[in-house]
């Protein structure tokens with residue numbers, strides 16, 4: 001919990017979440033089966049504002065999707081290079097560390113060949129990127145990769161109150177790009193045709209319609225999140241290359257408030 005208080009005090013730290021335990025009306029969402037377990041040979045695109053939101057929100061779903069010919073493309077909108085309290089850490093070093101951690105997290109989840117794309121926006125400053133440029137880049141990425149399914153943050157009705165600024169900008173811009181990608185006259189570019197994304201799963205949602213039981217892969221999700229060592233004590237206070245892995249309680253403090261203390265993940269599927 002201490003970490004959440006710190007997070008609230010230092011908002012530019014992008015990796016952490018606000019306390020969201022009040023967000024989700026757990027009672028009304030039934031377990032919704034597992035739409036991911038039978039998927040083969042799919043192209044999956046994940047959009048994440050920072051390296052670790054992807055694992056916090058969808059690590060379990062992704063663990064179910066590993067193997068069976070599924071291909072994963074992860075798009076990180078920012079470098080995550082401000083997420084530290086370590087006074088001796090430099091942004092350029094943290095950006096490098098976080099790239100390594102993101103790759104390690106996907107190896108742990110079973111996606112050793114995940115393609116990680118870094119759009120390179122500054123952590124905490126996505127609001128100040130050109131709204132049009134951001135949407136054009138995302139629209140072209142979607143058209144080029146033509147995913148069977150997209151995971152991104154939910155820009156639903158209540159998102160604005162709960163998301164950090166990089167989160168709300170990612171949520172809006174990706175949803176806009178998913179919509180724009182299917183209109184051929186919108187943001188046209190040579191050689192890439194319009195594309196309608198068949199399936200979208202929004203995470204960090206206040207309006208879930210899918211509650212996924214991840215009990216069988218929960219430990220793997222924790223192990224994947226633990227690869228983001230720079231974001232947890234003691235490394236977020238004093239980073240060292242060979243430090244200990246995060247504690248289970250520190251890992252779960254980021255996961256459990258999202259799901260009311262259950263080993264589930266919540267999505268709004270459209």
Ligand SMILES: [Zn+2]
Nearest residue numbers: 014015050053
């Ligand atoms: Zn984040």
